[in-house]
Every structure is written in structure tokens, then in C-alpha cells.
Amino acid sequence: MEVRQKLLNGLSAKNGLIIAVVSVVLSLVIHFIDPLLAYTSIWLGLVLFVLFVGLLVYAGKTVRTEVGGFWSFGEAFKSFLIMGLIIAATSTVYNVVLMTVIDPELPVKAGAAIDDNTVAMMKKFGAGQEQIDEAMAKAGSNADKLKITPKNVVTSFGIALAIYGVFALILAAIMKKNPPVKFIEE
Numbered sequence: 535m536e537v538r539q540k541l542l543n544g545l546s547a548k549n550g551l552i553i554a555v556v557s558v559v560l561s562l563v564i565h566f567i568d569p570l571l572a573y574t575s576i577w578l579g580l581v582l583f584v585l586f587v588g589l590l591v592y593a594g595k596t597v598r599t600e601v602g603g604f605w606s607f608g609e610a611f612k613s614f615l616i617m618g619l620i621i622a623a624t625s626t627v628y629n630v631v632l633m634t635v636i637d638p639e640l641p642v643k644a645g646a647a648i649d650d651n652t653v654a655m656m657k658k659f660g661a662g663q664e665q666i667d668e669a670m671a672k673a674g675s676n677a678d679k680l681k682i683t684p685k686n687v688v689t690s691f692g693i694a695l696a697i698y699g700v701f702a703l704i705l706a707a708i709m710k711k712n713p714p715v716k717f718i719e720e
Contacts (some may be wrong), residue, residue, distance in 0.1 A: 538601060539609075545600050546613040549593035550620030556589065557621060558628045569637060573644040574651050590701065593617060594709045604713040610706035618698025626691045633682050645677025 560582070564572050571578055597613050598605050605613070633640050649670065656666045679686065 542597065542601055542605070542609055542613055543616060545597045546616035547620060549597060550617035551624070553586065553589050553593060553617060554621045554624035557586070557625060560585075561628065561632075565632065565637070569640060570644055570647045574647050587701070590614065590617065590705060591709070594705055598709065598711065604711050605709075606712060607706050607710040610710045611702050614702035614705050615699060618702055619695065622691055622694035622698055625694060626687060629690070630682050630687060633680070641680035641682070642677045645675060645680050648676040 561572065564578070594610065594614060598610070601609075652673070653666055653670065656669065661669070
């Protein structure tokens, strides 16, 4: 059993690292095309969400196949959680590097773009200027939320881990596959 667990952990780590690298490369490509696109396009967010769920499902099927075609809910959950931990950690480190080394002005530019999109959407839904001002004051500055501070880094990592934990539960429930029960005839 210990050999199986080591194999599961290794395969999960490998697949998590592959998905994390794909995530970073896609993010860099999108950033160099338009630095604000990832913060302002709902459609891009949906496409990336579907892509990463698909990659997680594919990775899960690959791991399950490599360990013999069967895994319990617990094994599947742990496997997806390992992948999620690696993806969340890599994404956090990448975001710190992106916003402090690659493009230090990004938090301010992206925060302003998010604020502008929020105001435009509120106007589109018929909100008055007073309501918009009140909502924006209540929400706070998006630029401050995007700045790289220890609090923001820990918070974003924690949220990402929680989200991947939920995905791990859902995917493990869907993808678990117990071996068939064999009856012994006497």
C-alpha cells in the first residue's frame, strides 16, 4: 500500500507541476498580448476556467490509469489536493514575480481597469451615479487589493487553496472508481 501511495503522490505532483507550468506560460502570453486582459475579460476567465478544469480531469484520469485504473475517494481527493497545492503555490510565486519584477505598475493599472469595468457594468444595469459612488467606496480600492503585501499574498494563496480544495472534493467524488467486488464460491 505504501508503494501505491508514493506512486500516487509522485504522479499527482508531476501532473500538478505540468498544469502549473501551463498556467504560468498562458498567463505570460496573455500578459504580453494585453496586460489588463486577464483582469477585464469575463470571457477569457471562463475559457481559462474550463481549460483548467479539463486539465485537472485529464490529469486525474491519467493518475488513476497509472495506478491500475481504480482509486478510492480518499486517494482521488488527496491526489487532486496535491495538484491544487502545487498549482496554488506556483501561481502565488508567479504573481509576486509578475507584480514586483516583470510589471511593477500592474497592480495600479489593473486596479483602475477593474474599477472602470465595474462602473461601466453598474451603469449598464441602470445604477445612478450616487449608487455607483457608494458601491465603489464600500468595495475599496482594487489597486490596494492587488498590491503585493504579505497579507494579500497569504490571503490569495489561502483562497486559491480553498477553491482547489472544493474542486478536489467534487472531482474526487466524480472520478473515484473502486475495484469490482469478487465473490468467492465455495
